[in-house]
Amino acid sequence: xxxxxxxxxxxxNRSPAEVGELVVDNCRCSDGEVEGLSEEFTELEVLSxxxxxxxxxxxxxxxxxxxxLEVSENAISGGLNALVEKCxxxxxxxxxxxxxxxxxxLEPLQGLKALKSLDLYGCDVSSLDDYRERVFQLLPQLTYLxxxxxxxxxxxxNDEEEEAGPHGDDGEEEDDEDEGSEGEExxxxxxYLMKEGIQDEDDDGDYVQGEEEExxxxxxxxxxxxxxxxxEKRKRDAEDEGDEDEDE
Numbered sequence: 094x095x096x097x098x099x100x101x102x103x104x105x106n107r108s109p110a111e112v113g114e115l116v117v118d119n120c121r122c123s124d125g126e127v128e129g130l131s132e133e134f135t136e137l138e139v140l141s142x143x144x145x146x147x148x149x150x151x152x153x154x155x156x157x158x159x160x161x162l163e164v165s166e167n168a169i170s171g172g173l174n175a176l177v178e179k180c181x182x183x184x185x186x187x188x189x190x191x192x193x194x195x196x197x198x199l200e201p202l203q204g205l206k207a208l209k210s211l212d213l214y215g216c217d218v219s220s221l222d223d224y225r226e227r228v229f230q231l232l233p234q235l236t237y238l239x240x241x242x243x244x245x246x247x248x249x250x251n252d253e254e255e256e257a258g259p260h261g262d263d264g265e266e267e268d269d270e271d272e273g274s275e276g277e278e279x280x281x282x283x284x285y286l287m288k289e290g291i292q293d294e295d296d297d298g299d300y301v302q303g304e305e306e307e308x309x310x311x312x313x314x315x316x317x318x319x320x321x322x323x324x325e326k327r328k329r330d331a332e333d334e335g336d337e338d339e340d341e
Contacts, residue, residue, distance in 0.1 A: 094121065096145060100117055100130065117141065118141055119143070121145060122146050128152075138158050142164050143166050145167065148169060150176060153179045159180040160182060162187070164188060167191050170198070173201040174201035174204070181207075184210065188213055189239075193217065195218065196218060210240075212238075
């Protein structure tokens with residue numbers, strides 16, 4: 094697939110100014126030059142063009158926010174001054190497996206003051222005597238060459254994360270806040286359930302007391318109902334006694 098078409102597909106209905114990362118590896122440029130990129134990619138920070146047949150970077154458009162450029166497995170032999178002019182903010186540059194033969198071909202990279210990591214593995218220049226010492230001397234702004242610093246300490250993922258910003262710390266704080274919120278919710282929920290349980294016990298007591306009052310009322314009504322019957326009986330007994338007196 095041609096580079097122009099691939100870039101068009103990678104846009105995915107976005108405008109170039111909305112793209113922060115662009116990967117077009119393994120496509121093909123027709124004349125060995127960068128194709129399909131324009132200065133409209135104003136927010137582009139990461140660009141990968143590995144194995145696309147590049148022999149020159151002369152047609153790179155101005156990409157002022159570009160930080161990481163991957164152009165490994167191409168046929169670039171020089172002309173790196175274009176990067177200084179078009180991408181002055183580069184921090185990571187991968188030129189491995191290209192046709193860079195002389196140390197002098199790297200001299201333009203001295204203009205990339207923010208450059209921290211450079212990869213030249215697989216290039217002819219990496220086979221020169223004292224290659225690492227000479228590159229670090231030529232480019233003193235470098236921290237890592239081919240993934241290792243001057244003391245042969247390997248670059249770690251944490252180094253890149255620190256350069257990109259302390260996202261991890263923010264995430265941990267958010268997690269702590271979430272855990273605190275969940276703990277408070279649990280405490281509120283437990284208190285609510287305990288309160289509900291206490292209310293249920295009170296309700297049960299009221300219900301039993303109500304039943305007892307109803308039973309007492311029924312007993313009093315029963316006594317009152319029985320009382321009139323006993324009065325009538327006493328009345329009849331009195332009348333009978335009166336009748337007996339008269340007969341005597």
